[in-house]
Amino acid sequence: MLEIEKTLIHLSHCRGFRHLNFFKLLKADPTLTSIYGFSDQEIQLLFKLTDQTLPQFLQDFHSFNLQDIKAHYEEQNFHMLTLFNDTYPELLREIPDPPPILFYKGDISLLKSKKMISIVGTRNPTTYGSNALKKIVPPLVRDGWTIVSGLAKGIDALAHCAALNEKGATIGVIAGGLHHFYPKENKALFEKMSSEQLVLSEHPPNVKPQKWHFPQRNRIISGLSLGTVVMQAKEKSGSLITANTAIDQGRQVFAVPGSIFDDFSAGANQLIKQGAYLAEDGSDIINDLFLQV
CATH class of the missing domain: 3.40.50.450 (Rossmann fold)
Structure with a gap:
């Protein structure tokens, strides 16, 4: 899995994540690495979080464990497909606001x-x-x-x-x-x-x-x-x-x-x-x- 995919999966599990704001970050930083150096105020501004929702986002952001999430999803037969994966559907990729990540079960x-x-x-x-x-x-x-x-x-x-x-x-x-x-x-x-x-x-x-x-x-x-x-x-x-x-x-x-x-x-x-x-x-x-x- 690419590092950029890991970052997207991380962000998508934070309460308050919005895909349109994610694309703003991606445009400014195609590597998505800068988010880990942001202050709380910069994160709040980027994702347009209220004073009430900011603590929820930060709690999820700092407690996220990718390995635990992947293990849980494997037990449930849940899977993830990101926009950066070659198997992401091309027609969906063409729309103005494609979902950055798809969670799926099945074929x-x-x-x-x-x-x-x-x-x-x-x-x-x-x-x-x-x-x-x-x-x-x-x-x-x-x-x-x-x-x-x-x-x-x-x-x-x-x-x-x-x-x-x-x-x-x-x-x-x-x-x-x-x-x-x-x-x-x-x-x-x-x-x-x-x-x-x-x-x-x-x-x-x-x-x-x-x-x-x-x-x-x-x-x-x-x-x-x-x-x-x-x-x-x-x-x-x-x-x-x-x-x-x-x-x-x-x-x-x-x-x-x-x-x-x-x-x-x-x-x-x-x-x-x-x-x-x-x-x-x-x-x-x-x-x-x-x-x-």
């Missing part, structure tokens, strides 16, 4: 695929949404695409399950750490994917999910993928945040149309008005992206 070789597509949507899908997935996912899996989603209730979970049912590959990106999976009703799916597929988080395993983690992880879902498919999303929803993030990342956005009388289709229909590619079948997505793979 890391799934990240080698160039054919990744993310699928997001409502947490309360109707029969229409469930049936639409049956037209979207199977053709993609048969063509070798890996399904990426957030392991959330609703469309996320259904997309993962559809990929599993087709004997395909699927990746879950969660908010919070691997020790604190949410929501509980998808715990069995999380366990299955952790052992047979791949689950990722940008937070250390002991971090409990916070509200701000969910929109933040959306950039990883879209960042891993050549395109993002939105189905059954209201006009103001997390799915549209993911779609807009994908657009900002220069990725294709697909939307599955729905009834004009259904609030759950309003967001997807709006995306189509704004130029998203209308997807009625998985083959629509395959045909649009074939030149990129």
Whole structure:
């Protein structure tokens, strides 16, 4: 392991660590060695820590033991992949704010695929949404695409399950750490994917999910993928945040149309008005992206 990776792992386990502030440090010092000579006040300024959070950061900073952490993670079958590792996914590396470190459990070789597509949507899908997935996912899996989603209730979970049912590959990106999976009703799916597929988080395993983690992880879902498919999303929803993030990342956005009388289709229909590619079948997505793979 490179020394710069060890420093990143060290910092990522300090409460108050923020990836955007980390990139400021990296730009000023590409070796990351200067942090060990900083005063408490310089650390507070760099990571924008309050007087209340500074002692927490410093406690973690001065008590960290890499060997102990690695031994604990090995027992749990948890692993770490940093931005400085050659196996870090290239598509994710291209986004403006890639996670400096990924914590994962499962088959890391799934990240080698160039054919990744993310699928997001409502947490309360109707029969229409469930049936639409049956037209979207199977053709993609048969063509070798890996399904990426957030392991959330609703469309996320259904997309993962559809990929599993087709004997395909699927990746879950969660908010919070691997020790604190949410929501509980998808715990069995999380366990299955952790052992047979791949689950990722940008937070250390002991971090409990916070509200701000969910929109933040959306950039990883879209960042891993050549395109993002939105189905059954209201006009103001997390799915549209993911779609807009994908657009900002220069990725294709697909939307599955729905009834004009259904609030759950309003967001997807709006995306189509704004130029998203209308997807009625998985083959629509395959045909649009074939030149990129």
